[in-house]
Amino acid sequence: MKFKKKILCIGAGYVGGPSMAMIAYKCPDYMVTVVDINQARIDAWNSAELPVYEPGLDEIIKKTRGRNLFFTKDIEKQIAENDIIFVSVNTPTKTFGKGAGKAADLQFLEKTARQILEHSQSPKIVIEKSTLPVKTAQAMERILSSTKRNITFDVISNPEFMSEGTAMNDLDKPDRVLIGSHETKSGLKARAELVDIYARWVPKEKIITSNIWSAELSKLVANAFLAQRVSSINSISALCEKTDADISEVAKAVGMDSRIGSKFLKAGIGFGGSCFKKDILNLVYLCNYYGLKDVADYWESVIKINEYQQDRFIANILGSMFNTLAGKKICLLGFAFKADTGDTRESPAIYITRKLLAEHAQVVISDPKALKNAAIDLAQDQGSKISYIEDPYLAASGCHALVILTDWELYKKLDFQKIYNSMVKPTFLFDGRNAIDHKKCFDFGFNVYPIGKPALSHLMD
Ligand code: UDX
Ligand code: UDX
Numbered sequence: 001m002k003f004k005k006k007i008l009c010i011g012a013g014y015v016g017g018p019s020m021a022m023i024a025y026k027c028p029d030y031m032v033t034v035v036d037i038n039q040a041r042i043d044a045w046n047s048a049e050l051p052v053y054e055p056g057l058d059e060i061i062k063k064t065r066g067r068n069l070f071f072t073k074d075i076e077k078q079i080a081e082n083d084i085i086f087v088s089v090n091t092p093t094k095t096f097g098k099g100a101g102k103a104a105d106l107q108f109l110e111k112t113a114r115q116i117l118e119h120s121q122s123p124k125i126v127i128e129k130s131t132l133p134v135k136t137a138q139a140m141e142r143i144l145s146s147t148k149r150n151i152t153f154d155v156i157s158n159p160e161f162m163s164e165g166t167a168m169n170d171l172d173k174p175d176r177v178l179i180g181s182h183e184t185k186s187g188l189k190a191r192a193e194l195v196d197i198y199a200r201w202v203p204k205e206k207i208i209t210s211n212i213w214s215a216e217l218s219k220l221v222a223n224a225f226l227a228q229r230v231s232s233i234n235s236i237s238a239l240c241e242k243t244d245a246d247i248s249e250v251a252k253a254v255g256m257d258s259r260i261g262s263k264f265l266k267a268g269i270g271f272g273g274s275c276f277k278k279d280i281l282n283l284v285y286l287c288n289y290y291g292l293k294d295v296a297d298y299w300e301s302v303i304k305i306n307e308y309q310q311d312r313f314i315a316n317i318l319g320s321m322f323n324t325l326a327g328k329k330i331c332l333l334g335f336a337f338k339a340d341t342g343d344t345r346e347s348p349a350i351y352i353t354r355k356l357l358a359e360h361a362q363v364v365i366s367d368p369k370a371l372k373n374a375a376i377d378l379a380q381d382q383g384s385k386i387s388y389i390e391d392p393y394l395a396a397s398g399c400h401a402l403v404i405l406t407d408w409e410l411y412k413k414l415d416f417q418k419i420y421n422s423m424v425k426p427t428f429l430f431d432g433r434n435a436i437d438h439k440k441c442f443d444f445g446f447n448v449y450p451i452g453k454p455a456l457s458h459l460m461d
Helices: 016-026 039-045 057-064 075-081 107-119 136-144 167-172 185-198 212-243 247-255 276-289 293-320 348-358 371-377 392-396 416-421 438-444
Strands: 005-010 030-035 069-072 084-087 124-128 153-157 177-181 207-211 329-333 362-366 386-388 401-404 428-431 447-449
Touching (some): 005 075, 016 030, 016 057, 075 107, 084 107, 107 136, 136 153, 153 212, 177 212, 185 207, 207 212, 212 247, 212 276, 212 293, 293 428, 293 447, 329 348, 329 392, 362 371, 371 386, 416 438, 438 447
Parallel strands (some): 005 030, 124 153, 329 362, 362 386, 401 428, 428 447
Antiparallel strands (some): 153 177
8 A cells, every 4th residue: 555654663562552542543644653672562463462551552562563553673764764753751860970870861752862863874863752852852853963975854842642541632622722833934844744743633733832842841940830739739638638628629629710720639659750840851951951040949949859758658657656666567449650550660659669568568469450551660679579460359358458559440430338347457548649538438447548638546535
């Protein structure tokens, strides 16, 4: 079959895989190829068990794979054959050298830019899909124009705003698609080419264009604002616990102000995921770099509150359980950083588990999708004290406490009477997501400790 356009994506991760699947699905006349240096990842994309769990992704892959969506490791050949190249390689926080712990590690991005340069024989549009520090496109352009070969490269910033667990819906009906380019003749032409792709299914008014630096910065800022809301509500949850106010009631009352809005006001154990912390650290680094220390400190406090919230949660578990967890069995319900994903990157569950192990607790971890990743995350920890049991009833049986860490829908529907009956007494329930009916669980006999609400304890009588 002759395809109208050929599109390549380098990086078959959580972003590259689903976003290219959506383009392939919406544009059956385009050929979309996704490459990755990791053979196992490519094999998984070509198998029945995809490397990423995302509701709705399986169906779209079934409809597109082998038709106009292809996964391969053959990066060089694909660079040569495609003129539109998305770059979706990972950009983790640097762990070494200058900016360690804050700046983005751009080595994979730079390596990819060099690969593109080496294997290109015709003009290319190179699209940054990864979240990057503002001005990265400049570095990319400098690498791409570093030889005298007569090939033009237009670098575009098209950050992805999809959220895990709802990625397919976010890709299908995005709030906006942002495309940043240079405002030169060839930059605008490249921008138009990308607008054409999205216009196949996204209403024109939702496709916004900007200069390239605004696009890069907007992605960082959007994530920073979202994380800031989570830290804001979590900071108030601490005050609620001191004053007998109820954080859900406060969030509702505050969020009904249309200027504030109701989303992202759910108190919990703090945000996780591969983006929020990394992107804020990145923003902090950038602000410091440009001499804006007060601005950097302001954003850094969002991360500090996130860590404070997790420490507070652990202190509450320890304090409520008579200041000793040694030898006690604690069941964690949920390990993923949020519901509807198997992703555990930066999940608060990792930190919380380690703190419980440090208190010599035995930890039983349950999660419908994230147990494989949990075992990888905790591979270096005291293996003998951790067990992994998917069935929540079996996991909870014989435990002293239940700790809800992920707001999986299935936890709301559990038979908590049955669970209570199988646990050691007195029985503790720490709901780190305010996900379940606390009063009902209290009536079954649990001592219930929500976030930002008064505890319901039989031990206080
Ligand atoms: C994305 C974005 O790219 C990142 O900037 C954003 O902030 C988080 O989301 P994600 O798709 O979640 O990253 O990362 P990951 O699942 O790790 O996928 C990246 C893929 O790129 C990996 O499969 C990795 O093997 C691949 N890769 C990395 C390459 O193909 N080439 C490289 O040189 C480096
Ligand atoms: C985020 C952004 O939402 C998305 O636009 C961007 O492209 C990538 O980063 P993601 O990390 O997948 O997406 O998840 P998100 O839904 O934003 O949740 C992040 C964390 O905040 C989760 O740990 C979640 O549990 C937590 N959260 C979110 C809260 O604790 N309370 C809330 O009200 C909302």
